[in-house]
Amino acid sequence: MAEPRTEPVSAIGARGLSSPPGGVSLWVLVLLAVYVGFWTIQRDFAQYNLDRHGDMVENFAWGITWQLGYQKHPPLFGWITALWFEIFPRTNAAYYLLSTVNMAVTAWAMWLVSRRFLTEWQQVIAVAMVFVLPPLSFHALDYNANAGMMPFWTLAFLFYLRTIEKQRLLDAGLTGLFCGLAMLAKYHSLVLAAALAAHMIWDRETRPLLKTALPWAATAVGALVVAPHAWWVVQSGFRTVTYAAEQGDGTFTSAVGSAADFFVAFLLYSLPGVIVALLYWRKRSGRAIISMPEGWRGLPATVQGRALLFIGPGSLVLTIVFALVLSAQLSSLWVIPFFFTVPILLALAVAPGNAVHIWYAAPAAVIVFCAAMAAATPWLRGDLLERATSNTVEPVAELAGMVQERWHEETGSRLAIAASPVDFLANSLSFYASDTPYAVEGNLETSPWVAQADIERQGAVFICRAPSDASGCDAAAAGLLGRVDSTAELTIPAVEGAGGPSRWVYTVFFRYPETPAPASEG
Numbered sequence: 001m002a003e004p005r006t007e008p009v010s011a012i013g014a015r016g017l018s019s020p021p022g023g024v025s026l027w028v029l030v031l032l033a034v035y036v037g038f039w040t041i042q043r044d045f046a047q048y049n050l051d052r053h054g055d056m057v058e059n060f061a062w063g064i065t066w067q068l069g070y071q072k073h074p075p076l077f078g079w080i081t082a083l084w085f086e087i088f089p090r091t092n093a094a095y096y097l098l099s100t101v102n103m104a105v106t107a108w109a110m111w112l113v114s115r116r117f118l119t120e121w122q123q124v125i126a127v128a129m130v131f132v133l134p135p136l137s138f139h140a141l142d143y144n145a146n147a148g149m150m151p152f153w154t155l156a157f158l159f160y161l162r163t164i165e166k167q168r169l170l171d172a173g174l175t176g177l178f179c180g181l182a183m184l185a186k187y188h189s190l191v192l193a194a195a196l197a198a199h200m201i202w203d204r205e206t207r208p209l210l211k212t213a214l215p216w217a218a219t220a221v222g223a224l225v226v227a228p229h230a231w232w233v234v235q236s237g238f239r240t241v242t243y244a245a246e247q248g249d250g251t252f253t254s255a256v257g258s259a260a261d262f263f264v265a266f267l268l269y270s271l272p273g274v275i276v277a278l279l280y281w282r283k284r285s286g287r288a289i290i291s292m293p294e295g296w297r298g299l300p301a302t303v304q305g306r307a308l309l310f311i312g313p314g315s316l317v318l319t320i321v322f323a324l325v326l327s328a329q330l331s332s333l334w335v336i337p338f339f340f341t342v343p344i345l346l347a348l349a350v351a352p353g354n355a356v357h358i359w360y361a362a363p364a365a366v367i368v369f370c371a372a373m374a375a376a377t378p379w380l381r382g383d384l385l386e387r388a389t390s391n392t393v394e395p396v397a398e399l400a401g402m403v404q405e406r407w408h409e410e411t412g413s414r415l416a417i418a419a420s421p422v423d424f425l426a427n428s429l430s431f432y433a434s435d436t437p438y439a440v441e442g443n444l445e446t447s448p449w450v451a452q453a454d455i456e457r458q459g460a461v462f463i464c465r466a467p468s469d470a471s472g473c474d475a476a477a478a479g480l481l482g483r484v485d486s487t488a489e490l491t492i493p494a495v496e497g498a499g500g501p502s503r504w505v506y507t508v509f510f511r512y513p514e515t516p517a518p519a520s521e522g
Contacts, residue, residue: 018356024120028111031127031366035107036100038370043141044093046380048495052390054424055144056095060085061430061439065449068232071441072243075229076184077148090431099143102151103136106340109154113161114344116304121355125276126347128362132272132369135339145186146336152182153192154340157311160196161304164206169217176218180225187244188334191315191322193222198318199310205303251327258329259320265332266316269339273346279361280354295348312341388499395492395504396428402490403461403508404433410486413513417450417460419480421473425463425506437461440480455481459513466505473507481511 020027050056062070063082069075081098088094107130114126130136140147156178162171179196182189200206200215209215233240299305316338323330347355384392407415418429419440426439440447440460462481464473466489478484492504 019120020124020359024123027124027363028108028127031124031130031363032104032107034366034370035131036097036104038373039100039103039137039141040093040096042373042377043096043099046377046384047092047392048381048385048498049392049394049396050092050095051142051144052392053142053144054391054427055142056081057396057427057431058423058441059143060090061427061441064430064436065438067449068229069236069240071239071446073145073186073240074184076181077143077145077186080148081143090434095143096141099141099147102143102147103130103140106150106154107136109151109158110340110343113154113158113308113340114347116161117299117308117344118347119352119355121359122347122350122352124359125280125350125355125362126343128366129273129276129343129346131366132276133339133342134269134272135333135336136343139333139336146188146333148185149182149189149337150340152178152185153189153337156182156192156196157307157340160311161307163214163218164209164303164307167209167212167214169213172214172218173221176221176223177225179218180222183222183226184229187240188319188337191319192311192337195311195315195318196307198314199307202310203303203306206307252324254329255323255327258331259323262320262323262330262332262335263316266335266338269335270342270346273342276362276365277346277350279365280350280358282354282357295350296345299348308341308344312338312345382497385495385498391424393495393498393500394424395495396425397432398492399425399463399490399504399506400429400432402492403429403463404435406488406490406508407435407461407510410510411459411512413459415461416458416513417455418463419460420463421476422463422465425465429461429463443480452482455511457514460511462509462511464507464509466507474509477509481509483511484509485512486510 059078059081062075063078063080066079066082067075070078084098085094088097107127110130111123111127114123118126140150156175159171159174159178162168163175175196179189179193182192197215200209299309316335319330319334319338322328403418404415407413415433415435415437417440418426418433418437420426420429421442423439423441426441430437430439437460438447438450440450444450444452460481462477462484464477466473474484487510488508490506490508492506494500494502494504
């Protein structure tokens, strides 16, 4: 491949803008504002319920209990969700706003990282790719543990680079802080810490820093951040660790297959960004189309470039190695945190001269992509409703309103506790009911924020789908509630266009409170 031909800015002249008008910061801010606005509105129109897996209502139901850990995951993304809804109304749109702001913070930190590697127009390309890369757009809109890691991974790497460059204790401490917060979002972030440590030990320029206070300051701060949760893990009998270990069948064959799927998913998810990079292709003698020799090949020449390779491709490989050694099963969605480096690497592959000559390609790609997605949104919503997979069409917001209204009529008190053999129903009631009841997932052992004495004092509801959950539901309700004071059958028509049942029927069991508290006016 030919080396790119460099030209002075004056020679570029009318054929392109040598730097973004108003500065690259303005372009980045505009792109991120469009990202937040577009994806918040698009997702709110495209979906009936928040997400297919029920993770988002679970985040909230966990977060409002303010535990140091939960049955499946560490607590940070639940806390963030609870804090967010102390400020914003509990609506789907406000939740999608949290998702998009989470990614905007990630993209902003990614841009700060990218300034070490990219020219100004290459930086614009990198930020524009956030729109089209699925882990940074479609998947990131489902705010959960995977998406929750993203800003902390990016900020940890940013301050690691600053630690290398400035050798200040403050930057080292912030590196440890964000590594610790990443661990509090999901244990997968252990890979982040391992990749950073591996780089510092391996790299000839960073190895001398091991003799200074910098890495130890970072380690100490990270340990302090994680310590309360680590205490909880021990006290809970390693509940989250057991949950993680039980994922998959534990065989090496299964681990190999999932690792292959994981790597293929990474490549496929990268394709839209590759297409954006190819928009800068110029079939012209003497000019490179994709400057891999100059761009990618130059990374090992600098300590920052080597760090980028360790934290990007290196952490991906490290995840696969860990999975194979532990015979653990990887999910394709676990590629999400690695993707903050992908826009940088792909933008680096665009020849700097081409990034200037065809400066409009990435902004135009964003406009065309958003227009196409907006036009497709009614079809996407209709298709999602018609397929009716998992939790996409169940009328949980309407159910929450009806259950709370019936509770107020029967008890005159605030609804404090909601339970169900289906976690999604209990968690949805916690999110959508204005009384904000605590959700009991499964039983009191897995929901330690509710005790039997709480149910006896404050009362509770137990919700079953009818007739699918009818078998054994009476006994389950009586067992959890202690006694059943009344029952009600609620029927809700299916949303227009939805597949599945034409109506949803629920049986609600009521245990009245011993000392009723005033009902919420909300």
